Amino acid sequence: MAPSFFKRQALRTRNGLAHLAGLERPVVARTPRDLVWQRETARLWRYRSDDRSIHVPLLIVHSLVSKSYILDLQPENSMIRSLAGEGFDVYLLDWEPAGPADAENTLETYAAGLVPSAIEATGADELTLMGYCFGGNLALLTAAAGADDLPIRNLVALTTPCDFHAIGFLADMFRPGRLDADDVIDETGLVPAAVMDAAFQSIKPTDQLVQPLNLWEQLWSSQRAENFLALNGWTRDQVPFPGATFRQTVELLVRDNRLAGGELPFAGGTVRLKDIKRPFLNIYCEQDTIVPAPSAAPLTGLVGSRDASELRLETGHVGLVAGRYADEVARPAIADWIRRHSKETRGNRHTARAAAA
Numbered sequence: 001m002a003p004s005f006f007k008r009q010a011l012r013t014r015n016g017l018a019h020l021a022g023l024e025r026p027v028v029a030r031t032p033r034d035l036v037w038q039r040e041t042a043r044l045w046r047y048r049s050d051d052r053s054i055h056v057p058l059l060i061v062h063s064l065v066s067k068s069y070i071l072d073l074q075p076e077n078s079m080i081r082s083l084a085g086e087g088f089d090v091y092l093l094d095w096e097p098a099g100p101a102d103a104e105n106t107l108e109t110y111a112a113g114l115v116p117s118a119i120e121a122t123g124a125d126e127l128t129l130m131g132y133c134f135g136g137n138l139a140l141l142t143a144a145a146g147a148d149d150l151p152i153r154n155l156v157a158l159t160t161p162c163d164f165h166a167i168g169f170l171a172d173m174f175r176p177g178r179l180d181a182d183d184v185i186d187e188t189g190l191v192p193a194a195v196m197d198a199a200f201q202s203i204k205p206t207d208q209l210v211q212p213l214n215l216w217e218q219l220w221s222s223q224r225a226e227n228f229l230a231l232n233g234w235t236r237d238q239v240p241f242p243g244a245t246f247r248q249t250v251e252l253l254v255r256d257n258r259l260a261g262g263e264l265p266f267a268g269g270t271v272r273l274k275d276i277k278r279p280f281l282n283i284y285c286e287q288d289t290i291v292p293a294p295s296a297a298p299l300t301g302l303v304g305s306r307d308a309s310e311l312r313l314e315t316g317h318v319g320l321v322a323g324r325y326a327d328e329v330a331r332p333a334i335a336d337w338i339r340r341h342s343k344e345t346r347g348n349r350h351t352a353r354a355a356a357a
Contacts (some may be wrong), residue, residue: 004275005106009214012335014074015236018299019320026074026137026229026230026233026356027108028069028072028073028230028233028234029068029072029073029203029271030072030074031048031075031078031080031084031184032047032048032116032258033045033046033047033048033092034046036091036121036122036192037117037118037121038074039114040093040096040102040327041095041097041099042093042094042114042117042118042184043093043094043095043147044091044092044093044118044121044122045091045092045093045094046089046090046091046122047081047084047090047091047092048084049084049087049089050088051085051087052089054086054087054088054338054339054342055089055342056089056091056124056126056127056128056153056342057088057091057122057127057128058083058088058089058090058091058128058130058338059091059092059093059116059119059122059127059128059129059130060080060090060091060092060093060130060131060132060205060312061093061115061129061130061131061132061135061136061138061142062092062093062094062095062131062132062133062134062135062141062247063132063134063135063136064098064110064134064135064239064241064242065133065134065140065196065238066133066234066237066238066239066242067094067234067237067239068094068095068321069134069228069234069324070231070234070318070321071092071321071341073230073231073234073322074230077230077323077326077327078195078322079091079321079322079326080092081333082327083237083331083334083335086335086339087231088335088338089302091118091127091319093114093115093124093135095239097192097193097239097240098239098240098241098242099176099190099240100188100190102188102190102242103188103189103190103242103243103244104189104242104243104244105242105244105245106242106244106245106248107138107245107248107249107266108266109242109245109265110138110245111138111141111142111145111146111266112142112146112266112267113143115138115139115142116150117144117227118147119142119150119151119152123149123275124193125151126151126152126153127151127152128152128153128154128155128156128338128341129142129143129154129156129343130155130156130157130158131157131158131160132154132158132159132160132321133158133159133161133290133291134161134198134319135158135160136157136158136159136160136252136261137160139155139157139160140155140157140273140276140299141266141271143155143255143276143278144271144272144273144276145329147269147277149274152278152288152356153278153279154278154279154280154281154338154341154342155276155279155280155281155303155305155340155343156280156281156283156334156337156338157272157281157282157283157299158283158287158320158334159278159283159284159285159290159291159296159317159320160256160282160284160290160291160296160299161259161282161295161296162259162260162295162296162297162298162299162302163257163259163260163294163295163298164253164254164257164259164260164269164295165254165260166292166294167290167291167292167295168203168292169184169202169287170199170202170203170290171205171254171343173199173326174250174254174255175254175340176253178253180197181246181247181249181250181251182247184246184311185243185246185247186269188240188244189242189244190240190241190243191241191242191243191246192240192241193238193239193240194238195268196238196239196240196241197236198255200235200238200290202344203237203289205288207244208314216319223311224241231318231322231323235318242294252264252265254278259273260298262274262297262302266329267314272300272305273299273304274302274303274304274307275308276303276304277304277305277327277340278305279305279307279308280283280303280307280308280309281308281310281311281334281338282296282297282299282300282308282310282311283296283308283310283311283319283320283334284296284310284311284312284313284314285312285313285314285315285316285317285318285319286312286313286314287314287315287316288315288316288317289316289317291317292315293312296328296334297310297312309337311333311334311337313325313329313330313333315329315330334354
């Protein structure tokens with residue numbers, strides 16, 4: 001039972017003073033894990049678990065435009081912890097913040113180089129590849145370009161943009177005749193974190209005004225306040241973006257809208273989404289203001305898989321992976337689909353190295 005009004009006010013005062021004094025800062029990404037492979041900015045983590053009953057591992061590719069702890073925000077609010085608790089052998093490919101040495105990294109650097117190398121580093125004969133936001137774009141390009149060579153059993157896209165003309169302001173500001181990519185790339189060859197932050201804040205310019213009120217509403221509960229602060233801290237915790245990849249994004253994805261046509265110039269040739277024949281799940285959200293549903297929805301019909309399905313959820317970009325809706329609706333649905341598509345038909349599909357780990 002929730003405390004009375006007066007009790008809540010007293011708790012808000014106590015917790016608010018602790019917050020202002022900096023005594024209680026949220027600790028994030030607490031699920032135990034081991035770094036099993038690293039190259040350049042890429043880091044491959046494997047999460048510890050006593051129950052890896054689903055023998056097809058799950059590799060999550062995080063976005064290049066944010067930090068991965070949104071997937072493991074708090075112990076009671078963690079997509080990764082939830083999936084590991086369901087018996088999945090969970091790996092996460094995330095990225096250290098880009099520096100000047102990464103300025104010339106391209107889509108090919110990631111989708112033809114680092115992501116396939118991380119897949120190999122898992123040691124799995126088959127795995128489910130799942131990408132979040134722009135990480136989904138990298139996963140799609142990886143799967144399409146390596147259609148015959150990579151051990152991808154299933155492919156899952158979490159709120160992944162496809163039709164960039166349907167994104168709205170974030171993409172529209174770079175349409176022809178408006179900003180060019182080089183207008184926001186600094187002398188280090190990167191799009192600075194501050195620019196990325198300003199772009200995302202521009203979607204909801206009133207958020208900074210209402211956040212103190214929202215925090216006050218949560219302060220009566222230490223746990224709720226900690227989750228609130230962790231989540232809102234993540235939304236402002238942006239990272240630099242490699243300039244060369246950003247130029248490709250603007251020219252190929254935003255202006256030419258190539259991905260919406262199912263084909264993209266890639267690594268000296270052409271990558272085609274129709275070459276993706278694995279079972280495919282496209283997950284997108286009705287209330288998503290970063291990747292609106294009309295931007296993500298076309299993916300389902302562009303892949304070549306006979307087993308291509310979609311999950312349209314009544315939540316937002318972050319609500320898909322963190323919060324009550326994620327816990328009660330999104331995570332169970334995602335886990336169910338992957339579990340059903342990971343059932344063994346030919347024995348344990350791990351290599352001996354992975355099985356012994």
